[in-house]
Every structure is written in C-alpha cells, then in structure tokens.
Amino acid sequence: MSGRILPEIMRRHLQMYLVVGSVNCLAEPSRVVQEALAGGTTMIQFREKGRSALTGVPMLELARQLQDLCHYAGIPFIVNDDVELALELNADGVHIGQDDESADSVRARIGNRILGVSAHTIEEARRAILHGADYLGVGPIYPTISKDDAHAVQGPAILYEMRKAGIDLPIVGIGGITIDRVEEVVVAGADGVAVISAVTQAEQIRAAAEGLKKKVVLSIKHPGMSQKL
Numbered sequence: 418m419s420g421r422i423l424p425e426i427m428r429r430h431l432q433m434y435l436v437v438g439s440v441n442c443l444a445e446p447s448r449v450v451q452e453a454l455a456g457g458t459t460m461i462q463f464r465e466k467g468r469s470a471l472t473g474v475p476m477l478e479l480a481r482q483l484q485d486l487c488h489y490a491g492i493p494f495i496v497n498d499d500v501e502l503a504l505e506l507n508a509d510g511v512h513i514g515q516d517d518e519s520a521d522s523v524r525a526r527i528g529n530r531i532l533g534v535s536a537h538t539i540e541e542a543r544r545a546i547l548h549g550a551d552y553l554g555v556g557p558i559y560p561t562i563s564k565d566d567a568h569a570v571q572g573p574a575i576l577y578e579m580r581k582a583g584i585d586l587p588i589v590g591i592g593g594i595t596i597d598r599v600e601e602v603v604v605a606g607a608d609g610v611a612v613i614s615a616v617t618q619a620e621q622i623r624a625a626a627e628g629l630k631k632k633v634v635l636s637i638k639h640p641g642m643s644q645k646l
C-alpha cells in the first residue's frame with residue numbers, strides 16, 4: 418500500500434466484516450470463507466482464538482489459505498492481535514484491542530497497513546485516533562456468544578454517543594449483530610457490521626453474508642426502508 422487507507426475506502430470495507438477462526442466454524446473454515454466471500458463480504462479478520470484454537474504450523478497454514486481467498490476476492494485480510502503473524506504473512510492489516518499492544522506501537526511496526534482498534538468509550542476512541550487507527554471496532558452492541566471476555570453490552574447508544582462527540586473515523590459495530598439488528602446499528606452511526614456467528618453458524622453462509630451486506634447498504638442509503646424487506 419502506498420499510503421494510509423482513505424476513510425471512504427475504509428468505510429466500504431467495513432460494510433460486511435467477517436471475523437473468523439476455526440473455532441467458530443460449523444463447516445470447514447476455508448469453505449465458510451469462500452461462501453462468505455461469494456455473498457459479498459467486504460473484509461475478513463483472522464481471529465484464531467479460544468480453547469481449541471489451532472497453533473503453530475496448522476494455524477499458519479489456515480491463515481495462508483484464508484489470506485489467498487481474500488486476495489483472489491480483492492478484499493483486505495486482517496489479523497487479530499498477532500502483529501508478528503501479520504508481518505510474516507504480509508497481511509493487509511491488524512486489529513487490536515485495549516488489552517493488546519498499544520496502538521501507537523503497532524502503527525510504528527505495521528507502516529501503512531490497516532490498523533483497527535477496539536474502543537468502548539469516547540476516551541478510548543479519541544486515543545486510538547491519536548495513535549493512528551484507521552477504524553474503530555465498537556461493541557459489544559448486543560449480547561454475544563462468541564467472546565467469553567466481552568465487555569458489558571453497550572447497545573447502539575454508544576455509537577450515537579461517539580458520533581455526537583465528533584468522532585468521525587470509520588466505525589464498525591460488533592457483538593451479537595444479526596440481520597434484524599443491522600439497520601439500528603447503521604442508523605446509530607456505524608459504517609458496517611462485524612460478525613462471527615451470524616455468518617459462521619448459518620446454514621446458508623452465502624445467503625447470510627449477502628443478506629447482511631444488502632441490509633447495510635440499504636440502511637446507509639435509505640434509513641427506514643430495510644424494515645420493509
């Protein structure tokens with residue numbers, strides 16, 4: 418990448434952001450990602466975390482497989498937490514939280530790659546922006562089954578509050594987001610939705626991703642209309 422990603426391009430990548438690891442998938446992870454990409458997923462985060470998470474060579478092989486799929490689909494491949502892994506893979510970016518390495522230090526290591534930072538408060542959001550974040554992950558908006566150590570549920574109100582406080586960096590909402598909740602999340606101020614279970618646990622993965630993406634786009638263009646779908 419020749420320079421930092423432009424906010425308007427970042428916003429488009431955030432529309433239907435799939436966060437995925439082998440632990441979350443009912444089907445084979447590469448199949449899940451293939452189907453999700455076919456359904457119009459706009460960015461993927463590799464998050465290999467949890468009790469039965471892969472490590473070592475199998476983890477690396479899976480990461481490479483998913484990265485290749487993203488490459489062919491022309492969408493960014495982001496690594497959760499592990500800056501070393503992101504650099505080794507030459508990934509498009511990294512997502513870090515408040516308990517991970519500090520954002521300014523990660524920015525210095527990854528150059529112009531995409532940097533996503535989790536923020537739960539306006540103060541955390543402001544600090545992340547100062548430290549070079551390209552987007553904020555804000556949640557959990559609703560109760561989630563996919564993260565054991567999630568913070569307290571914030572509701573869409575946190576998105577309104579951040580926008581009202583003048584935070585204009587691209588934001589993705591995360592945590593318990595289902596198709597029925599998309600419009601509320603977008604209307605509250607998010608540029609898109611980051612999901613695990615709504616896609617990885619779906620019987621029809623492609624249709625699930627497609628439905629979420631369509632609803633995000635419709636909610637951005639015509640707030641209020643998507644309820645009629």
Ligand SMILES: Cc1ncc(COP(=O)(O)OP(=O)(O)O)c(N)n1
Binds near residue numbers: 466516553554589
């Ligand atoms: C898009 C997005 N938003 C938030 C998170 C959560 O990051 P973090 O708080 O570091 O928790 P872990 O995912 O590392 O358990 C995320 N991964 N992605």
Ligand SMILES: Cc1nc(C(=O)O)sc1CCOP(=O)(O)O
Binds near residue numbers: 557558560567593
């Ligand atoms: C990875 C993650 N981070 C969260 C946060 O609040 O920061 S919630 C979450 C899990 C999202 O999974 P699902 O879509 O299945 O609820």
Ligand SMILES: [Mg+2]
Binds near residue numbers: 497514517
């Ligand atoms: Mg983290």
